Amino acid sequence: MKEISIHPVLVFWLAIGWIGFIVLPWYGIEDGFFGLEWLLDGYPFELDYAPAAFLIAAGEKLWLAPLIVALVAPLLVLNRRKTEATYSRVLIASGGLGFAWLIAQGFGIGIRGYSTDWLVFLLGELGDRQFGMGYGGLLVASSFLFMLTQGIAARGAVNGDVFVVGTIGGIVAIVTIFVFFPITKMLSSAFSSDSGYSVLEFASKMFDDRLWGLACLSGGRCGAALNSLFLAILIGTLTTLLGLTFALVVTRTGFRHKRLLRALTVLPIITPPFVIGLALILLFGLSGSITVFLADVFGTQPTRWLYGLPGIAIAQTLAYTPIAFLVLIGVVEGVSPSMEEAAQTLRASRWHTFRTVSLPLMRPGLANAFLLGFIESMADFGNPLVLGGNFDVLSTEIFFAIVGAQYDQGRAAVLAMILLFFTLSAFYAQRKFVGRKSYTTISGKGDAGIHPLIPAGLAIPVLVIAAIWALFTAVVYGMIVYGSFVELWGVNNTVTFKHYVTAFSVRLEDSGIRWSGAAWDSFWTTIKIAIIAAPLTAIVGLITAYLLTRQSFPGKNSFEFGTMLSFAIPGTVIGVSYILAFNVPPIEITGTGVILVVSFVFRNMPVGVRAGIASMSQIDRSLDESSLTLGANSWQTFRRVILPLLRPAILAALVFSFVRAMTAISAVIFLVSAEYDMATSYIIGRVENNDYGLAIAYSTTLIVVMLTAVGIFQLLVGQVRIGRRTEFAPAG
Amino acid sequence: MKRIVSLIGALLFVTVSSIGAASADKLTYYCSAEEDWCQLMARSFEDATGIDVNMTRKSSGETFAQIRAESSNPKGDVWWGGTGDPHLQAAEEDLTEVYVSPMRDQLHPWAISQAESADNKTIGIYSGALGYGYNTDLLAANNLPEPACWKDLLKPEYKGHVQMANPNSSGTAYTTLASMVQLFGEDEGFEFMKALHKNINQYTKSGSAPIKAAGRGESTIGIVFMHDAVKQAVNGFPIKVVAPCEGTGYEIGSMSIIKGARNLEEAKKFYDWALSAEAQNLALQVNSFQIMSNVDAMSSDSAPDMSMIKLIDYDFLKYGSSAERKRLLQKWDEEVSTLPQ
Structure with a gap:
């Protein structure tokens, strides 16, 4: 008995594997596993x-039979010691081979028998088929994976730390499955045509005039790729400048209404997409309130100037400036006052100090903010859809290549490749630009100085811009709320609750509450998916951050790149590639809620990783070292020491992924299904239907829900202390 | 042998369990009409039969894409609504199932001829004629004459006032293109599209967007199906509907059963039900003004009177085929869309 309990972790994963093999259904269940109907329906025969x-x-x-060997073999080494070579060899062999076989059979045998021609050629027709794997397959696969990592750990990798090797293995596996695999699948479909693979077909799509045309220089229309690139650079620059302006206003001026400004900047982040676009149409469109007012006053002829680049640019600037602001405020605060004080002691003027000391130290933050604006603009789907006019951009082109009358998956894949190329180049350029210079200003030594105010020559324009922007945002949001209460905007301005009633009416019946409003289905689905996805994102993100900051292992750099990659991939690309990859066995999850959760987790994970890395680098290593010295293993150290110190990072990851799950549209629009419709895709349907009232009423409700949720998260995770510096102040 | 035994066993189980759990019947319903109509159809079918309906609404292009993507593993059962071309295309690509409904003798001849042209893989449920609508306020504000014919739209004073969808992304706009080709002949039809191009302020992505923009006052004239224009007018927008004097093309909104449907019996029940006058009368409740295919279905007073509209003899077989569609779209792309405006 005692000998078996030597390897509790191994016993656990073996048990999981056997449960997966002999208890749970092997294949996915069409009616859903958790419906549990299958239990009464002839299970297990x-x-x-x-x-x-x-x-x-x-x-x-029968092709599943070899798995038995891989599940039996480890039982034989349970009583061996970890240090014995047989122990690790058997685990590596059965884990590795079992996993490999599982994958090989999954890809080799699909819904129509063998899935590739050469298998049919070699082995003849199979005469049988299989659907996607279910929970049984999932448990067996994870059992094999962790058997393998335990074997590797037993051989002494990463000091024989089972927890660390296991998490590395787990994260590598899921990132491979849910990031690399779909992207590869998509790239390969870019080369496919009706008759197999063709480079010629690819080239003709790649160098299409509709992508790279330069006709706009001579009065025509430019290609979508160039439009996207130009727009993204414009938005990156504008949002970075505006974000810097606000960060300076909040930290370096005597401006008194900072809280208000902060609140205003949060609003666009929690606004469902294209609501801003709608509000802009209602204000500045051909029949918009302001347009009509100006036309009346000045007798000008109203035009459609909003549709196209100007409209998209305004909407995106409004929407993404807050992101730049949030990135930059940390950086602006982080520039140590000691440096600036030193400069001023050396008789530099305030302006000179700002230009030569403060600004260069903000360089990484500026590059980050630009990158975020650039990627968000590239990936944005809602605003170009509503305001695009004849200004085609890649994200909408991709969508209509897939759903339009032309239906061309190959073209969508090519467009997605170009989009991916742009964002990855920006990512790379940002790393180059920031370079290897040191920007560290916070050291262990106390720096209790106070930031100097920015020079007056800068403060006045900065304050004016901030005020105008704040006023504009306030007007736009005022219009949004107002729009949800009027009968038919611009035509019939009677105040009404009609839209809220249509969307969210509730009836009390004998059988209980009946959610009779049209929006309830998508609303509850959205909440459910967001609540499931948020903690998963936080967990995956923080564990990854822990591995990146606290452990060293071979291949760490590519590991980091892999986990950050999904951040640079626009949602549209994720959507397309998920459809291509996960509609067929072995992983067949399109049309389920799982695919939505998965897409959110991997889209938002990098934010969790970044937040985790940032907080963890602030926690001194001596804390974990003392924990380890006192005999705790790395899992206990992570749980008892590091995790409690990570509250701000956990909160950031939770809030971000929750909000994203409720506002994202670009990937979601491809992945929703009859059963799992999301709020954003429902809203876009209403917009397409000219039902702005309902769309805006729903969006307003979502904003309120998100504000509430953010509050609840804060309560659950606990008080977040940001101003660490004050703690050190007495010592410094 | 073993396979046969297990198959029989499985069949027994299915029969036994379906008797035991009749309430578990369900139907996955892809709907390509307007949201509220889709909802109403789904709920009414649930009420009428007790079958659980899972409905997704996507445009006909989106749905066709989805069915094609899922063809190796179909998730949907029945596809109802949306312009007929994608249905015909789906039939051509063998994505849909042959079914001859017992309700056929109650249908208008155009609905049946739609079925016959696709080897009974699809059937007409409603029809609507192409036309345009204009915003009366904006027309007056800009002192523009009232248009009445297709060729009126080419007048220079309408420059920047006309909106239509992009034929590449919208079935409606493709119908417009194909109608012009059939109405004026291919050469003159393309001349018409080129001249029209000069007046277009935006090619929208979705088919009914132009009339919605006109309703909100964001554009003056929108080329759409007339029932879409009527709907905007009934909803209170200042829209006047025009049936062009030269005659016009039309669409047949269709319905198909998806090949490999997991709930084939339920899909057939839905199919028969959707062709009944009772189900087709639901259209009126949601302000859908198409002409329904059941001869006994009621029509609205606001609906465009089909007898007053000159309809061309639209060749669905030819212009619905992938090859012809690809050719016309490519020609439009190369000869029309690249012209300066």
Whole structure:
């Protein structure tokens, strides 16, 4: 007995593997696993729900049989010691081979028998088929994976730390499955045509005039790729400048209404997409309130100037400036006052100090803010859809290549490749630009100085710009709320609750509450998905951050690149590639809620990683070292020491992924299904239907829900202390 | 042998369980009409039969894309609504199932001829004629004459006032293009599109967007199906509907059963039900003004009177085929869309 309990972790994962093999249904269940209907419907003998062991016993799906060997072998080494070579060899062999076989059979045998021609050629027709793997397959796969990592750990990798090797293995596996695999699949479909693969076809799509045309220089229309690039650079620059302006106003001026400004900057982040676009149309469109007013006063002829580049640029600047602001405020605060004080002691003027000391120290922050604006603009789908006019951009072109009458998946993949190329180049350029110079200003030594105010010559324009922007935002949001209460905007301005009633009416019936409003279905789905996705994102993100900051292992750099990659991939690309990758076995999750959760987790994980890395680098290593010296293992250290210190990072990851799950549209629009419709895709449907009232009422409700949720998260995670510096102040 | 035994076993189980759990019947319903109509159809079918309906609304292009993407593993059962071309295309690509409904003798001949042209893989449920609508306020504000014919739209004074969808992304706009080609002949039809191009202020992505923009006062004239224009007028927007004097093309909104449907029986029940007068009368409740295919279905007073509209003899088989569509779209792309405005 005692000998078996030597390896509790191994026993655990073996048990998981066996449960997956002999208890849970091997294949995915069409009606949903958690409906549990399958339990009453002939389980475990009914072939659709049978566990693998029963399938093999019934003489079906015999290609699963080799897995038994890989599950039995580890049982034989349970009483061996970790240090014995047989122990690690058996685990590596059975884990590795089992996992490899699982993947090989999954890809080799699909819904129409063998899935590639050469397999048919080699082995003849199979005469059988299989659907996507279910929970049984999932458990067995994870069991094999962690068997493998335990074997590797037993051989002494990363000091034989089972927890660290296991998490590395786990994260590498899921990132490979949910980031690299779909992207590869998409890239390969860019080369496919009706008759196999063709480079010629690819080239003709790649160098299409609709992408790279320069006709706009001579009065025509430019290509979508160039439009996107130009727009993204413009938005990156504008949002960075505006974000810097606000960061300076909040930290370096005597401006008194800082809280108000902060509140205003949060609003666009929690606003569902294209609501800003709608409000702009209602204000500045051909029949917009302001346009009509100006036309009346000055007798000008109203025009459609809003549709196209100007409209998209205004909407995106409004929407993404807050992101730049949030990035830059940390940086502006982080520039140590000691440096600036030193400069001023050396008789530099305030202006000179700002230009030569403060500004260069903000360089990484500026580059980051630009990159974020650039990527967000590239990926934005809602605003160009509403305001685009004849200004085509890649994200909408991709969408209409897939859903339009032309239906051309190859073209969508090519466009997605170009988009990906742009964002990755920006990512790379940002790293180059920031370079390897040191920007560290916060050291262990106390720096209790106070930031100097910016020179007056700068302060006045900065304050004016901030005031105008704040006023503009206030007007836009005022219009949004107002718009949700009028009958038919611009035509019939009677105040009404009609839209809220249509969307969110509730009836009390004998059988309980009946959610009769049109929006409830998508609303509850959205909440459910957001609540599931948020903690998962935080967990995956923080564990990754822990590995990156606290452990060293071979291949760490590519590991980091892999986890950050999904950040540079626009949502549209993720959406397209997920459809291509996950509609067929072995992982068949399109049309389920799982695919939505997965897409959110991997889209937002990099934010969790970044937040985690930032906080963890502030926690001195001596804390974990003392914990380890006192005999705790790395898992206990992570849970008891590091995790409690990470509250701000946890909160950031939770809030961000929750909000994103409720406002994202670009990937979601491809992944929603009858059962799992999301709020944003429902709203876009209403907009398409000219039902602005309902769309705006729904969006307003979402904004309120998100504000509430953010509050609840704060309560759950606990008080977040930001001003660490004050703690050190007495010592300094 | 073993396979046969297990198959019989499985069949027994299915039969037994379906008797045991009749309430678990369900139907995955892809809908390409307007949201409220889709909702109403789904709920009414649930009420009429007790079958659970899972409905997704996407435009006909989106739905066709989805069905094609899912063809190796179909998720949907029945596809209802949306212009007929994608349905015909789906039939051509063998994505939909042959079904001859017992309700056929109650239908208008155009609905049946739609079915026959696609080997009974699709059927007409409603039809609507192409036309345009204009915003009366804006027309007056800009002192523009009232248009009545297709060729009126080419007048220089309408420059920047006309909106239509992009034929590449919208079935409606493709119908417009194909109608012009059939109405004026290919050469003159393309001359018309080129001249029209000069007056267009935006090619929208979705088919009914132009009339919605006109309703909100964001554009003056929108080329759309007339029932879409009527709907905007009924909703209170200042829209006047025009049936062009030269005659016009039309669409047949269709319905198909998806090949490999997981709930084939339920799909057939829906199919028969959707062709009944009772189900087709639901259209009026949601301000959909198409002409329904059941001869006994009621029509609205606001609906465009089909007998007053000159309809061309639209060749659905030819202009619905992928090859012809690709050719016309490419020609439009190369000869029309690249012209300066």
